[in-house]
């Protein structure tokens with residue numbers, strides 16, 4: 001069985017050096033009974049510090065974005081996958097809905113970033129998800145097909161084998177209104193079926209995690225879905241206690 005169980009935290013634009021130190025001490029102390037893969041994605045400026053603090057543990061460090069370019073050059077403000085790797089990161093979030101909505105990231109940019117991360121040895125956590133308007137207009141599958149289709153079309157089988165897919169309905173992010181376990185399972189099964197059209201093997205091995213108001217008190221129910229392999233956690237990942245409680249609720253999972 002491929003164990004697809006994976007829980008990642010996304011700190012977004014939160015935290016400080018001192019928070020990194022407090023959090024990493026507390027999380028490593030609580031990690032003993034967590035069996036799923038674990039990563040924490042922090043602002044670029046804290047990546048090196050977190051990776052240093054997590055050295056020797058099984059907890060991975062991640063960024064929250066990556067440049068489309070790999071080679072050094074005149075790209076003011078950008079951070080390459082090579083730089084992330086140099087700072088000790090092994091994951092990065094790509095195509096989060098906040099970046100799609102606020103920073104104009106298109107499906108093509110998401111594909112380019114996904115491939116750039118992989119080329120640098122960084123595993124991308126690629127986010128897809130519909131807005132409330134799109135759900136109400138009954139276009140969820142169309143939207144997801146387009147977002148995921150771009151990644152499937154733009155990446156080789158080998159590249160796809162390196163990604164984690166995150167389903168994050170935009171209406172559930174930071175709202176306290178999570179998708180129901182049934183809604184999450186339904187969409188995850190749909191996403192997995194889309195991947196299976198490309199490759200059965202890939203659909204069985206690829207982790208599809210859910211993001212959107214996951215908390216310690218709803219994690220177990222959300223994780224009960226056969227196709228829900230874990231979570232991408234925002235707000236509740238800022239505290240080691242709640243993040244560890246969520247990760248502890250994720251059992252080994254795969255097919």
Ligand SMILES: O=C[C@H](O)COP(=O)(O)O
Pocket residue numbers: 010096168172173174175176211212213214232233234235236
């Ligand atoms: O990347 C994480 C998601 O945007 C979920 O954030 P949230 O758990 O604060 O709703």
